[in-house]
Amino acid sequence: MINDNLQQKLLSVVGIFFLCCVVSLKLYGQKQPNILFISIDDLRPQLGAYGEQQMITPNLDALAASGRLFERHYVQVPTCGPSRACLLTGKNVIKKSDINHHHLALSLAGTEEPEYPETFIHHLKRNGYYTVGMGKISHNDNGHRKHEGKTVLELPHSWDKFVNDTSSPWGGGGLHAYANGKRRTKDGDNPPFEFLDVPDEGYPDGWIANAATQQLETLAEQKHPFFMAVGFYKPHLPFCAPKKYWDMYDHSKINISPNPEAPRGVSDVFLHNSTEFFGQYNHPEQGGAGKRLSDDYAKDIVHANYAATTYTDAQVGKVLNKLKALNLDKNTIVIVWGDHGWHLGDHTIWGKHSTFDKALNSSLIIKTPQMKKSGIQTDGLVATVDLYPTICELAGVSVPKHLDGKSMVPLLNNPNGKGKKSVMSYWRNILSMRTDKYRMAVFNTENRQEIMLFDHRVDPNETENLASKRPKIVRRLLKKIKRDNQRFLPFLKQKE
Numbered sequence: 480m481i482n483d484n485l486q487q488k489l490l491s492v493v494g495i496f497f498l499c500c501v502v503s504l505k506l507y508g509q510k511q512p513n514i515l516f517i518s519i520d521d522l523r524p525q526l527g528a529y530g531e532q533q534m535i536t537p538n539l540d541a542l543a544a545s546g547r548l549f550e551r552h553y554v555q556v557p558t559c560g561p562s563r564a565c566l567l568t569g570k571n572v573i574k575k576s577d578i579n580h581h582h583l584a585l586s587l588a589g590t591e592e593p594e595y596p597e598t599f600i601h602h603l604k605r606n607g608y609y610t611v612g613m614g615k616i617s618h619n620d621n622g623h624r625k626h627e628g629k630t631v632l633e634l635p636h637s638w639d640k641f642v643n644d645t646s647s648p649w650g651g652g653g654l655h656a657y658a659n660g661k662r663r664t665k666d667g668d669n670p671p672f673e674f675l676d677v678p679d680e681g682y683p684d685g686w687i688a689n690a691a692t693q694q695l696e697t698l699a700e701q702k703h704p705f706f707m708a709v710g711f712y713k714p715h716l717p718f719c720a721p722k723k724y725w726d727m728y729d730h731s732k733i734n735i736s737p738n739p740e741a742p743r744g745v746s747d748v749f750l751h752n753s754t755e756f757f758g759q760y761n762h763p764e765q766g767g768a769g770k771r772l773s774d775d776y777a778k779d780i781v782h783a784n785y786a787a788t789t790y791t792d793a794q795v796g797k798v799l800n801k802l803k804a805l806n807l808d809k810n811t812i813v814i815v816w817g818d819h820g821w822h823l824g825d826h827t828i829w830g831k832h833s834t835f836d837k838a839l840n841s842s843l844i845i846k847t848p849q850m851k852k853s854g855i856q857t858d859g860l861v862a863t864v865d866l867y868p869t870i871c872e873l874a875g876v877s878v879p880k881h882l883d884g885k886s887m888v889p890l891l892n893n894p895n896g897k898g899k900k901s902v903m904s905y906w907r908n909i910l911s912m913r914t915d916k917y918r919m920a921v922f923n924t925e926n927r928q929e930i931m932l933f934d935h936r937v938d939p940n941e942t943e944n945l946a947s948k949r950p951k952i953v954r955r956l957l958k959k960i961k962r963d964n965q966r967f968l969p970f971l972k973q974k975e
């Protein structure tokens with residue numbers, strides 16, 4: 480028997496509990512976080528925060544110091560469009576034809592609104608978020624494409640608003656841009672880098688930063704939580720920025736790649752001739768697979784890449800400072816994502832499009848309000864497809880079924896937590912898998928199989944292929960690749 484006094488006490492406790500629930504839900508409702516998503520084109524993990532002493536990236540470093548830096552974030556495809564498609568849909572590519580810059584936009588532009596969300600942005604929009612984008616997010620630099628004679632959004636149902644300032648010298652967008660409204664042309668004189676003495680708005684990312692800060696002022700007045708995506712173009716080729724960013728670096732102290740030679744024992748199928756770099760820009764020297772450039776010219780290019788990265792860092796700083804000035808930083812999640820890595824002469828490659836770590840490992844920083852253990856980086860393995868469920872969890876919205884990724888929130892809460900056991904990446908006839916210790920890539924056609932294996936515990940720069948020396952590990956990892964991937968290269972052979 481419960482006496483009256485105890486019963487009253489119990490009822491009071493239950494009442495207080497329910498009141499607390501209602502109050503906290505209300506508070507939660509009011510405080511549903513905003514999300515600022517910044518994508519930076521071709522940003523390899525080359526920031527001061529990643530231990531790159533030469534880099535001048537104070538704004539991204541400060542973000543990492545108050546958020547979580549992911550040291551081992553791997554993209555699924557080492558090129559712009561497909562990597563962004565994996566980010567946006569939370570799904571791996573399933574066939575070689577998916578590896579096309581316009582694959583996602585071609586499948587979505589002009590379509591009716593589907594029941595299953597077209598992207599995570601669409602999902603946020605359906606769940607109370609006001610969504611706004613600008614710059615290079617899906618693939619095209621202004622978020623639009625031609626479809627049946629009309630200009631339509633690449634992601635037709637994801638955006639409440641897509642900002643594209645056509646009054647800019649480039650008429651909006653800004654991919655492959657030079658100063659004064661010029662762009663790379665098919666047969667023209669296209670220098671790989673340019674540093675004119677112009678203000679930040681002399682190149683397109685200055686315009687993107689201004690659009691983003693103006694947009695934040697509008698968003699600060701709105702009641703709905705917002706998702707804002709800002710897509711910066713640099714350091715994608717051509718490496719361009721106002722001259723002051725070039726001048727910040729002492730040219731004599733620029734280091735070239737620590738692993739400029741092709742790795743020992745690696746088949747040619749894993750190397751390439753850097754056709755984007757050598758084919759689309761004019762150079763005083765010509766390189767190619769297995770052929771190094773002179774150290775002097777390599778130094779010029781590395782210097783240019785660093786300066787273009789510093790320029791973008793400064794634009795990111797403008798956006799983050801505005802977020803703070805508007806007092807939005809207290810309730811805004813900030814994510815900075817690089818769409819893939821880049822070989823700055825590593826392995827004789829100048830560009831992306833490879834299945835080495837240098838092309839697949841890219842920058843990722845996430846900062847959430849009231850983050851625990853902020854400023855401590857994590858070496859847990861994560862994949863780009865993991866961002867979709869991560870963002871859903873942070874935003875407090877449901878996670879759709881059939882995603883290929885896994886939430887990174889445990890690593891946001893505890894940098895020492897465990898990441899994934901492996902991350903798979905895809906490129907033409909190659910599957911490449913990163914585990915805690917190894918990277919193994921398999922080139923596979925119906926007539927030929929080639930394998931490369933690197934032990935990252937002793938060879939982080941991937942200089943020696945160990946596939947023939949470690950047959951047991953190759954067998955084990957090949958089995959795992961076969962098990963984890965059944966769609967992309969379905970005829971993958973098992974080594975006996």
Ligand SMILES: [Ca+2]
Nearest residue numbers: 520521559818
């Ligand atoms: Ca890119």
